[in-house]
Amino acid sequence: MNTNYGRYKALMQKIADVNYAAGVLAWDQETYMPPRGADKRAQQLSTLAGMAHEMATSPELGELLNQLAADNTLSEKEKRNVKQSLKDYNDRKKYSTEFVERTSRLVSEAFQAWQQAKKENRFPLFAPKLEKLVELKREECRLLGYEGGHPYDALLNQYEPGAKTKDIDVLFADVKAKLVDFVKEIAAAPQNNDSFMHLTYEKQKQWDFGIELLKQMGYDFEAGRQDISTHPFSTSFSSQDVRVTTRVSENNLNEMIWSCIHEGGHALYEQGLNIDDYGLPTGEAISLGIHESQSRLWENNVGRSLPYWRCNFPLLKKYFPVPLSAVDTEDFYKAMNVVRPSLIRTGADELTYHFHIMIRFEIEKALIEGSLQVKDLPDYWNRKYKEYLGIDVPDDTRGVLQDIHWSHGSFGYFPTYSLGSFYAAQFFAKASAQIPGLAGHVENGNLAPLLKWLRENIHQYGKFYSAEELCIKVTGEKLNFGYFMDYARNKYSRLYNLPSGRQELKKETVS
């Protein structure tokens, strides 16, 4: 190996060591840390973050990267790593220590204020901090630059490198044009019954069932584990130690099932990254959108499908013969796919979910542009919920205060959730075309061919390709919302017996 490249790799691995160490501390914080440990843990995390930042912006690394960028002897993969690392380096250098510290302080204050405001349903408690955060984010856009595009591009790019506000605008215009009407059509049809999802389901049995689902997906328990946390998440300390968490509610079967499969999907991506590229871009996930595509593909395209439950519902029924005695696979499939406009994003069905995201995207864009003031936010929010979802928001706690993101200063994050679902639909369509008899495999509980396809087409590359490049390479075209819409029409027309879907229903029963 090129000596400089070797030095670069060693430096990057050290940075990764520190970042992953912070990851272990954060995982512990959410799973096992005793309450009084919180104060010092925050300090320990902040010290590690500061050290990682220092290493990642060191002159040593900068010089090395600039030398390597001019080095023609590197392999294609080495070149891509260097190019990506140099971009990251230059981006990070745009932040002064003063700015980083100011952000860290403000976020910490804003998070406290948000918690209080949400608890007491008093938006004004959070508003002054949010105003400052918006100001800071506008400053951050100027620091980072946005090359003649929308200032919000700078924020988007932190989570979805290469994404443009104008493209997301086009995308959501499409969503609005097609999905809003389709959901209205569903709303006019008789609702399916999902009341049995809320009977009593013993927690330990749910847990055991969830573990079986993860194993079936191919999640490697030798390189990961599942624990309980308030908010489910997945996290990684190398592709050899990728963890998931879940929550289990005795009176809501949905909680455990969807968090298990969703986080499992994220984790399979991380477990599929190349361990030899630990610390390098090619050993990292591409973007939040592509990450979310993996969780959504497993959660929605696989986990909310009929073949999946033809295999797994009988198993679930063994665990819970009493509450599910009068339920059959088809009833269960219908129940888990009930479309019902609701207040809370995280509990939304896979269609109305995107209205939640659209609202947040519009708000973030307007705040960053300066066309919306923080004080007007609750009114704006509530109007949008009426407009897109047709529901009245009873209070800010279940409205504008519901999500943690803004209190963390995470602007530009929300759109990646929708991007993920849309990528998932497009990838899954391609996988279905390329894997002979995929639905049959799923029905037999054989998910290995799908995981193999994802490993080969997506996971193994890390950041070798950008999201757009990968999408074109895998599916032959850029992100196309049409795949999601086709998937949605096909599935929900059958589920709700809509006129537009009769044709598809027939097709599916034959296949």
Add this chain to the structure above:
Amino acid sequence: MNTNYGRYKALMQKIADVNYAAGVLAWDQETYMPPRGADKRAQQLSTLAGMAHEMATSPELGELLNQLAADNTLSEKEKRNVKQSLKDYNDRKKYSTEFVERTSRLVSEAFQAWQQAKKENRFPLFAPKLEKLVELKREECRLLGYEGGHPYDALLNQYEPGAKTKDIDVLFADVKAKLVDFVKEIAAAPQNNDSFMHLTYEKQKQWDFGIELLKQMGYDFEAGRQDISTHPFSTSFSSQDVRVTTRVSENNLNEMIWSCIHEGGHALYEQGLNIDDYGLPTGEAISLGIHESQSRLWENNVGRSLPYWRCNFPLLKKYFPVPLSAVDTEDFYKAMNVVRPSLIRTGADELTYHFHIMIRFEIEKALIEGSLQVKDLPDYWNRKYKEYLGIDVPDDTRGVLQDIHWSHGSFGYFPTYSLGSFYAAQFFAKASAQIPGLAGHVENGNLAPLLKWLRENIHQYGKFYSAEELCIKVTGEKLNFGYFMDYARNKYSRLYNLPSGRQELKKETVS
């Protein structure tokens, strides 16, 4: 606060953040980490250790400490912190990066070799690595210096600052002179029955009982937690997050009980350190010997006493009415205090335990002096076990290969185990004299007065005092083996109905 002192404190806290972060990773490694995570975890730990070492030997810290050492405006506590930190700084500076890296590599190889050798009962697999380790340790003694004393002093001091080989020689001569004969006297008496300790005890119930014991001791579960690990340990990430682990064996009640109380004792010390002194010497335990005094005091002086089980045996019997149906408190007390020479240190009773330590101490000293060669080690070991414990060592796995310490390069560590027990006896004698009705409190399950005494007399000071200073301050004299011997004679003469103890028996029954 003095500006320089403030800067010093901030630097020390950063170093502590990194060290405690490594502590979290190590804890996770022993409790929850999936097997395939091991490789990268080792690398992450090594990176954090390297960074902490770099910070702790930085010129910035050195200059600051030297300035502060000449600063007369500091308070007494500040002065002691600076003095201790400067000593630590100068000690650390004696290690070159080359030496640290060489050690780290060798330890890693030696550990692998030891594991293999122990598994296959083949000492020669470990011997070459151990030879190199001994050579390295001799080099380390020269690096560190030992001021005209024994080279082994340099190693001892890493675990027990201020300890001298010649003092430990005197101490163990005393142990040999008094304890060997006393144990022989016990061996001649009829043995007590402890077979019921090895019936079947359901693990979950043992766990629940252990949690009750920890709560009764005053271990704060808001600032700590217990988990399962192969080898029980306690660890701390600040005095607000101090964790213990235990192991539970279905057929050996001793495992859980003694690890729970022992690690609980360690943890109470850490929980009693001043959080405002986080990262400073006064926020750290004095030495391994004093640390061990806290675990041994709870384990032996409290936990293996009759009053303790007068309170807790009825509770234990509620958990296990069947296997303990024919057992009463006195039987149980006798069973847990059976003295029986044995091969394995960690399972030894509280008297013969010290023979195991003496043997290791003699060996380490001889290896470091060069008067014993590694190749002669198994013979030497086996001869000593015959001489001090009267037993034949059937194989090296249960002999010279049993302990992990040497494979880790931890020479000088073992003696602190005995020091701990002897300090414990001395402290407990003083506590008993100063806390009115202590035995009665223990019998009522009220351990708060004892914890309060330990907090006030020992825990709160951290490293403000050295081990010797503390011992004198608390008990009025230096470490005196006589306290342990008195405790042992009193207790075991009664337990084994020895002639020499009849008098004490009478006294105890009256009191």
